[in-house]
Every structure is written in structure tokens, then in C-alpha cells.
Amino acid sequence: MRLKDRVALITGAANGIGYAAARRFVEEGAKVIIADYNEAEGSLKQNELIEEGYDALFVQVDVSSKESVQRMVEVSISKYGKIDILVNNAGITRDAMLTKMKQEDFQQVLDVNLTGVFNCTQEVVPFMVEQGKGKIISTSSVSGIYGNVGQTNYAAAKAAIVGMTKTWAKELGRKGINVNAVAPGFTETNMVATVPEKVIESMKSMIPLQRLGKPEDIANAYLFLASDESNYVNGTVLHVDGGIMM
Secondary structure (H helix, E strand, C coil): CCCCCCEEEEECCCCHHHHHHHHHHHHCCCEEEEEECCHHHHHHHHHHHHHCCCCEEEEECCCCCHHHHHHHHHHHHHHHCCCCEEEECCCCCCCECHHHCCHHHHHHHHHHHHHHHHHHHHHHHHHHHHHCCEEEEEECCHHHHHCCCCEHHHHHHHHHHHHHHHHHHHHHHHHCEEEEEEEECCECCHHHHCCCHHHHHHHHHHCCCCCCECHHHHHHHHHHHHCHHHCCCCCCEEEECCCCCC
């Protein structure tokens, strides 16, 4: 098992990519904290994993709130005594063209997708420094690398995650902590579920592999970066996008 006895904290883990990662991690021996804003769905997913014999804990969190994140980390440490892996996966979209984007929608996406990553990492890092090792994985996006029409807020947040990842890799590498990011392409999640079928087909035609990503595709990338197999990988942005941008 690649993550035997490791403790992994995954934000946005009640659905989609986050839950796929939670399930993949427990299958590889990890104890997983399912951190999510959605209390009903998070509790349901915790119970599903426990019923299957895995070790999982749901903690309700608003990653944009420093106080909420502090509580999440306190509960996690109280339960497991350590955090070996942090996956900053939580994210939202509030898409609109630049001239029509509302100020509150711009700010809310930055609060969750960017400030949330800062809050979680800042709270977890002292525990990783104390134990002399850790893995931090943050979710960027192809939108943050190449931009995307209608996603000024989302692209800005995801681009900033790349900058923070590289900065933290330089700051924390000497302390035994690996910091990396994953940049998913178009993936079959709730965010994409509302997109018209005609647009989906257009997306597929642009991808050399001719399909959208599955949550499990991204979860496998998280697993690699969380495992010992990536111990010499630091400050990298791993693209998992079917080759849509080359």
C-alpha cells in the first residue's frame, strides 16, 4: 500500500475529484479527513467509507474562513495526531464575461479558490515542519495556465496557485516538505454537468484523447504526488488534461 498509515486531509472531498481522491487514498492505506462545506454530503461519504472498513472522518469547513480552517485542523490533529498529506482541492465557479462579472462573484471565487488554499496550507504546515516531512498538493487548472473565456475570477485564482506552489516549494523543501500542483483539464464533475451537450462535444474534439477526464484520473495524479514515488518532485505543476493544450 502506497499510503499505509498516512493521514491525508482533502478539502472539497464530499464530491467529484475530492471524493475520488479520498476513496483512492483509503484504498492505498491512508486515513482520510473529508473536509467540505456540504455537511450532509460529507457525512454521507464518511459513512460510506467507514462501512467499507476504511478510516475516514468528515469535518465541515469553510476554507475561506481562517477560524473555520483552524477548527478543521484542530479536529484532525486531535483525532489522528498528525497530517502527512494536504490536498487543497476545494473550489467553486461563478463564470461570466468580464463586462458582466459581478464584484461579489469575482471576490467569492478568489476567497474560496485562492485564499482557501493559503488558509489551509498556513495552518497545516507547522505540523509538517515539526515532523520533518509532508506532501502539499494544490489544484490549479488549465484555465489558470492558458486562460478561459468567461473565467476571469477562476483563471486568476488558479494561476495564482501556480505561483504559490513554486514559492512554497522553495520555502518548505529544505524542511522536508514537497509542494506541487495538479492542473486538470475538462473533467466530468458537477461543475461540467450543466454545460450543454453541444459544448461538451466541442471540448472533446479539441482533446487528443477524445474524452473528458474522469475524477479518478485526477485522483491518480494526487496519489502519485502524495506517495513516496514523488519524493524528488517539488514545485511542479502536473497537467492532467488529455493533451488539450500542447
